[in-house]
Amino acid sequence: MSFAIYHNFVINTSCKEVFHAISQPNHLDKWWTLKSSGTPKLGAVYNLNFTDKYDWYSIVSKFDTNTSIHFKMTKADADWNATTFGFDLETRNNQTLVRFSHVNWPYQNDHFKHSSFSWALLLKGLKDYVEEGIVVPFEKRS
Template sequence: MSYNIYHNLVIKVSPEKVFEAVSLPEHLDNWWTLKSSGKPKLGAAYNLNFTDEYDWYCKVSAIEPNSSIHFKMTESDADWNSTTFGFDLEENENGTLVKFSHVNWPRENHHFKHSSFCWAMLLNGLKNYLEKGVVIPFEKRN
């Protein structure tokens, strides 16, 4: 059995802008990571650095430009290592419906529940970044 996190939200910008914000390091660093690297291409490796202790890697496991991107964790902690997270984007009359998923968690433990809460906060930060240009300094992100 595995456990999954799902969050849906509308961001009032185009799918292209959301896709850039969730796939390009220069945007990821403004709402999620301390510093990151990678290219939005199938099989491409990404480095997701949060601190020296949390210097993680993943690869692009599925991609459809401006519509969908999913990342399979390859080097992280025991809870995240089996997981895949991603963003599916649908244009609507209000902007872009973002369907976020983080799937295949091995346990429904504290880390799973905490990560679900953190993703909700980070996705709100993504929304504020894209709609209002708000960049929260990394050390103030939860």
């Protein structure tokens, strides 16, 4: 048995703008990572750095320009290593419906619950960044 986190929300802009914010390292660093690297294409390796202790890696496991990107974790902590997280985008009434998922969690433990809460906060940060250009300093992101 595995567990999953799901969040659906709307961002008031195009799928293209949202896709850039979730796939381009210079944008990821504005709402999620401290510093990241990678190229948005199938099979590409991304470095997702949060601190020296949390210097993680993933591979792009699903990719469709301006529509979908999913990352399979390859080097992270024990709970995250088996997981894949991703974004599926859909245009609705000149807005973007974001369907976020983070699947294959091995346990529904405290880390899973904390990550679910943290994703909600971070995804609100993504929305604020794309819609309003708001960048929350890394130290204040949860």
